[in-house]
Amino acid sequence: MRKILLLSLIVLVVAFYSGLSNLGVAIAQKDDIVFKTFVHDPRAPGKPVPVSNCTVTTNDQVSDFGLAGWYMPSAGMDYQINFGTKPKNLSESQVSAAIQSSFNTWTAADPKQKFNYAGTTTTKAAKFDGTNAILWKGITRGALAITYAWYYTTTGELVEADTVFNRNYKWDLTDISAGDCGGTTGDYDVQNIATHEFGHWVGLDDLYSSADKDLTMYGYGETKELKKDSLGLGDISGVNAIAP
Numbered sequence: 001m002r003k004i005l006l007l008s009l010i011v012l013v014v015a016f017y018s019g020l021s022n023l024g025v026a027i028a029q030k031d032d033i034v035f036k037t038f039v040h041d042p043r044a045p046g047k048p049v050p051v052s053n054c055t056v057t058t059n060d061q062v063s064d065f066g067l068a069g070w071y072m073p074s075a076g077m078d079y080q081i082n083f084g085t086k087p088k089n090l091s092e093s094q095v096s097a098a099i100q101s102s103f104n105t106w107t108a109a110d111p112k113q114k115f116n117y118a119g120t121t122t123t124k125a126a127k128f129d130g131t132n133a134i135l136w137k138g139i140t141r142g143a144l145a146i147t148y149a150w151y152y153t154t155t156g157e158l159v160e161a162d163t164v165f166n167r168n169y170k171w172d173l174t175d176i177s178a179g180d181c182g183g184t185t186g187d188y189d190v191q192n193i194a195t196h197e198f199g200h201w202v203g204l205d206d207l208y209s210s211a212d213k214d215l216t217m218y219g220y221g222e223t224k225e226l227k228k229d230s231l232g233l234g235d236i237s238g239v240n241a242i243a244p
């Protein structure tokens with residue numbers, strides 16, 4: 001079987017910003033912000049794969065984790081959702097609940113990681129604008145979802161994070177009680193992928209070893225996959241190793 005590269009290809013972009021005062025963000029040292037993206041490539045860009053290769057968990061007690069290089073502020077992160085961009089088959093309350101559940105999963109593993117819902121946003125793209133936005137957008141390059149993080153290189157503290165889900169794929173929501181794999185054929189689960197993406201917000205990196213396939217931070221994903229909803233040992237160890 002062809003090896004499927006799905007969830008994560010990390011693209012590192014380093015950009016130094018100037019004139020940040022124009023963006024309405026309080027920046028003490030404007031040259032210390034790094035911009036980093038996580039790109040999660042599905043195996044068939046633009047075309048959801050009808051047959052899922054989701055596998056049930058056999059071992060999520062491996063201790064592996066990777067650090068992305070930043071940590072969240074101790075006050076937590078306020079986040080906003082652009083409901084105008086959400087999948088039409090999901091209601092606002094469904095999307096809101098899924099996003100909140102994904103954030104809560106990390107807070108439950110480490111209460112120092114706090115997230116606060118701050119309402120809706122009309123932001124249609126990831127940009128350094130002072131809003132931690134969650135939205136859907138057509139991504140032509142075949143990425144499932146992308147998380148952008150801006151942080152101070154001097155201190156490592158996160159300044160802003162945005163997560164963009166690709167509208168070119170089919171999204172759905174299925175409760176983890178259905179098992180590690182479940183839901184509609186060809187659909188990606190919002191909470192499953194969101195929990196992975198928010199692992200980047202807290203400062204975790206992707207993992208690619210096949211030994212890590214049952215961890216939330218494993219860098220590949222599948223249609224009908226639900227198992228990233230719950231964290232494995234490495235995910236929990238990792239988030240607790242990062243001090244806000």
Ligand SMILES: [Zn+2]
Binds near residue numbers: 008038197
């Ligand atoms: Zn990732």
